[in-house]
Amino acid sequence: MHLSRNLRTWLCGSSLLIIVTTQAQIGRSVAQQPDPVVTSIVREATQNSQLERLAFELLDVVGPRLVGTPGMNKANEWAVKTFQSWGIPAENQQFGEWRGWERGISHIDMTYPRLKTLAGTQLAWSPSTKGKAIEGEVITLPDFKNAAEFQQWLPAVKGKYVLTSMYQPTGRPDHNWEQYARQESFARMKSERDSLVKAFDARFRAIGLSANSLPGKLEEAGAAGIVSSFWSREFGANKIFGARTQRVPSVDISLEDYGLLYRLAENGMAPKIKVETSSKDLGNVPSFNTIAQIKGTEFPDEYVILSAHLDSWEGGSGATDNGTGTLAMMEVARVLKAVFPNPKRTILVGLWGSEEQGLNGSRAFVLDNPAITEKTQAVFNLDNGTGRVEQINGSGFVHAYDFLGRWLQAAPTQITKDIKTTFPGSPGGGGSDHASFIAAGVPAFMLSSLSWGYFTNTWHTNLDTYDKLIFEDLRYNVILTAVLAYKAAQEGALVDRERRVLPTTPDGNRGEWPAIRQPRRTGVGY
Template identity: 45%
Template structure:
């Protein structure tokens, strides 16, 4: 029975959302009689949208897309097959190499003083255990000096060492504020702050190489816990060592092991975690193109990173951005197949490692940078685009004003334009263009619950996507690309220069550096 019910639930979910947007499309009053805008709306917001099917395939079937992993390679091949089916030129553009790594399964069990299966997983680029291993758990102490730490190190031989701060509570702050007395909340926060000061003060005394020193001293495994401050959600990053297994545990289970170890109750774990290093593998971007007819050497770029961390499925970071730009290209090919300027889409690799793919693209394709009309980047979660800053490009606001005047208010009405704004000194792949400086803009969605619940966490999965918003965003991207392509004028490159201490000019930003071509350099 369940095998029949579950597909019907998902199909009903997708059909219901699509039908709602179809009714909206039928009732839509357009600010222009432009047939391209109308066709994009009807196809992108109605039942013709492919956002649901694309997102499900990318996040559920392919899954996480860690840089250098088979999942990243599979996602790129999938993109190329989709673009070929839509009649859009696309290719892999290699720019270097990366350390290949393939995740297997992770099993972590507490076997003493009681038995419990623990919620956790091997961290990225960690070696596996080469079969099951058992070890007692010790908690790294808070020490007063590096010498005190060195004196403790011999105790880690043959042990699984817990190296993260053990959170006193895994109950989110909002729950405390909603249900506890004010005095209780104050006492909880004071105790937590004191514990954190003591722990991180000790960490500063130890030095930044503490994890590798523990590994070199004979530890069997390194155990970490990094809580996102939300219910059941943890940040999942890379391993602190490439020589012994690094494993992340949930806030609750990491706290359990830490308390048992701290109180001398002899916790012991059994770990069976598999992974394989694959040597150096090609590093690449996937770039698609709809050639321009009148100004082929001027470019509009749709931008989103394809890679993800692999603690979950990379749904909102950044499958949503990937699908948004795929759908926008599909809409453009259907409604605007012969653009005035060349329209590119960049699905970047290595964003999570420091904007590696987009930085390499900007370095390797100077003709695109020189001819750039505008780049539109998206990289933060679900929810509708609600904020676009002009990144300090003083003439960009007038262009956005003209473009927005032809886009339905159902899309533009909830978007704040920050004119002229200030250049970001961090962030995502639009920085690779701003650094030149060339006009790059971030199509930004609401941040707070993304940061707490899905950004780099073990809960970034398909079910978190809001498809009304994803359709809206894809349609917006297509309409912006169309307007930017048709604009009779170039977006000027004049920029504000920030005062000293606020970031200076583009050449002074840490992101504006030569591209990194390998994992080692």
């Protein structure tokens, strides 16, 4: 019989201790004495799952949840009402404010040399054309030797739409080339693309601007609008972020339509487009975290936190970033309320706002609630797609294996058998909301999911929609997280928070634990 082995490398000070255990040894006692609460969790999560209904309500009805938009407000209100319908007290807690913006229709049409409606949308916080469809010629950025040449050219943008993204030599993703192209053809394409990237980057260095600062300069010079195409290197996927203009529209269009305009412009055809955007600037509006709690019976002032961010970008409906984390954590709370309504510790659900602009909601929560932060047993965070959890890192806490390993043992083997763990691991520096708690010394863990093409297909793209969800994997995550939360809530005492000594950096400096960072409590765009 082949026994899989979990190897734990333990760093404590300068000592190195290696502990080897086998899955058979770990699971033996659990198999002999099945936990009735775990059995009930599995039954409720599988036989009475609400994930599909919740996904429909959040993703199809509410839709995308950009900070500062009515969609985000609707999501906060929906989450509170949903928790309350399950008998779980919930509220929206304001942590700041943001520039309010409401999306309107976008029309982007090529009018010359032929008529064609282009696939694209206005970027978040893009200014409106105020009810008009504004037509103008499309131009590309020339090569500039220096900033003086750029300044000399700049008046030429007046009344024009400027293409500001690099022209892509192919619209086929690399995996498609790898499958069908000859090796030498694939190599030539990559070489050509690398040359274009270098030339494009050199152009910005020559003029002393970045891709983020260029739109503002073009706007000041009288450009009619900014046209970009942030291809995600996957069929049909573009990343949709925020506008960098204050008065003229900024739109992102598909790779194929962007390439069409670029080739026409470069070949002297002087293409024209007509753009209409009808968004609304709403002034500053409040930003909220949605907080729900299942109150503890023995240690009500000690906490287990279920963490996910509720906000999203606006390219799709925010399905996998982070609708999936939100839906799973809400479902975990529902399941626990149904089968284990009286935990020893309080189980708190934090659905954070403005994560996409720098973990603002969770950073504010950590600073605004020191009593909770001081007595949080553990934080479990979901925020990287629709796949089942495949990795858990000990986040740099020396004793993480002792408690997290024990809690994992309680989950069904079918759920945990493919999960890889790293202990003590390293602290997360800022990729998602668990990092806000790690910085404060709270044992917080990212439950990292299988990719399902996350970073190219759905992460911040126009394809991040309901149809990409894998509900079987989400149910696995609900069961896993519910078991971890249950065990953490029932633990006899608060766990040891000792932090590992971090290794030296490549430049010889001693590694430092991530520092607590201030949130942005007011903002515009990014």
